[in-house]
Amino acid sequence: MTGPMTTLARAGFWALSSASLVACATSKPMGDRSAAAMLSGETVVCESPVAAIRAGYAASRVNGCEVGGDGSFVLTITPEAKTDPEGKTINNSPWYGFRVVPRTDGAPVQVALRYEGGSHRYAPKISRDAQNWTRLRDSAVTETDDGVRLTLAPGAAPLFVSAQEIFSVAAHNAFTDSIGERADASVSVIGRSRGGEPIRQIDIATDRDTAKPYVVVVGRQHPPEVTGALALVPFVETVLNGSDLSRQFLDRYNLLVVPMINPDGVKSGNWRFGLGGMDLNRDWGPFSQPETQAVRGALERFHSGEDEVVFFLDFHSTRRNLLYTQTDAEPTDPPMFTRDWVAAVKARLPDDVYPFTREDRSNSGRPISKNYMYESFGIPSITYEVGDETPRPAIETSARIFAEEMMRGLIEHAER
Ligand SMILES: [Zn+2]
Numbered sequence: 001m002t003g004p005m006t007t008l009a010r011a012g013f014w015a016l017s018s019a020s021l022v023a024c025a026t027s028k029p030m031g032d033r034s035a036a037a038m039l040s041g042e043t044v045v046c047e048s049p050v051a052a053i054r055a056g057y058a059a060s061r062v063n064g065c066e067v068g069g070d071g072s073f074v075l076t077i078t079p080e081a082k083t084d085p086e087g088k089t090i091n092n093s094p095w096y097g098f099r100v101v102p103r104t105d106g107a108p109v110q111v112a113l114r115y116e117g118g119s120h121r122y123a124p125k126i127s128r129d130a131q132n133w134t135r136l137r138d139s140a141v142t143e144t145d146d147g148v149r150l151t152l153a154p155g156a157a158p159l160f161v162s163a164q165e166i167f168s169v170a171a172h173n174a175f176t177d178s179i180g181e182r183a184d185a186s187v188s189v190i191g192r193s194r195g196g197e198p199i200r201q202i203d204i205a206t207d208r209d210t211a212k213p214y215v216v217v218v219g220r221q222h223p224p225e226v227t228g229a230l231a232l233v234p235f236v237e238t239v240l241n242g243s244d245l246s247r248q249f250l251d252r253y254n255l256l257v258v259p260m261i262n263p264d265g266v267k268s269g270n271w272r273f274g275l276g277g278m279d280l281n282r283d284w285g286p287f288s289q290p291e292t293q294a295v296r297g298a299l300e301r302f303h304s305g306e307d308e309v310v311f312f313l314d315f316h317s318t319r320r321n322l323l324y325t326q327t328d329a330e331p332t333d334p335p336m337f338t339r340d341w342v343a344a345v346k347a348r349l350p351d352d353v354y355p356f357t358r359e360d361r362s363n364s365g366r367p368i369s370k371n372y373m374y375e376s377f378g379i380p381s382i383t384y385e386v387g388d389e390t391p392r393p394a395i396e397t398s399a400r401i402f403a404e405e406m407m408r409g410l411i412e413h414a415e416r
Pocket of ligand 1: 225316317
């Protein structure tokens, strides 16, 4: 097939997929850990003659549970803190996660989610095994004054219900371990979270005797932002996939990845913060938290001049797909890289597959990762935001194109 035919065929396929995925977005974040291991810490939070609601496992979240007069469950979902230490209201990212264990085969289970300190954002995802996830059909979700009411049909077997697929700390570690098996990879612990979890970096350098500039990729500062993690994985895999493009890129550049900055927040089912009660992406400057201090330590090689950094990406999620970037009036080295990268991706990625906007913002000076990296190194520094409900295959397709066009642009820059 010729190039244009391939593009058309792919566009048609995904357009079809997106339509069918409205009812059932399936995805399988990572790995094959058994549900039993995952369920460590689980307890019954309330029960009726019809079912029990269970939570307490990693990435679950239920803050209160009552059985109503009609036999339905009312779950209260609250944030880890209403405000950060500076008094700013917590971001509206109400994470929830629980398991419905039926007692009566076939009976539907009514569950109301009542949010305190936020409003409904995430379409419920359901799973039997916490590995394969489907979006609950919209007709089973009714919005209420303070949340939503779900009609669940677990049948005879337990059902996980979660704000997004569970992309656990263990799954992130499995991803890091899998890349760490490469001969050119070096995995190390750059620090520990407040709760004692390792913060790990992957350093890819095909020839450690030759100085090459680094691309730095980070993720999961915000616990519920699973779709950002679902983009980071194929992005990194594409850079390392052994293609001619990947080999040419790795001849000229190295890659540093910190895939999981907030493990405590993910384990706790937090809406936004680490265990220190801070938004970690408002701490790039103060570096008051152990997690951001770990990242700052990993960046020391660039501050000291021992190594050079050329490009920075931080993966997140929001309500739609977008990139927060510098403006073209703000000089970067490589010059105009963001403009050219976005144009190259747009030329390959149809809007009906993965619509996205570039939101260029003059540096606000707020201590977020992209501002810190731009101010420190003058490099293009971008927050890569993926929509909460973007069809999962489109997240992967687009991340691979973003990675390929980043490699092409940086190879061109190196040869100028
Ligand atoms: Zn975020």
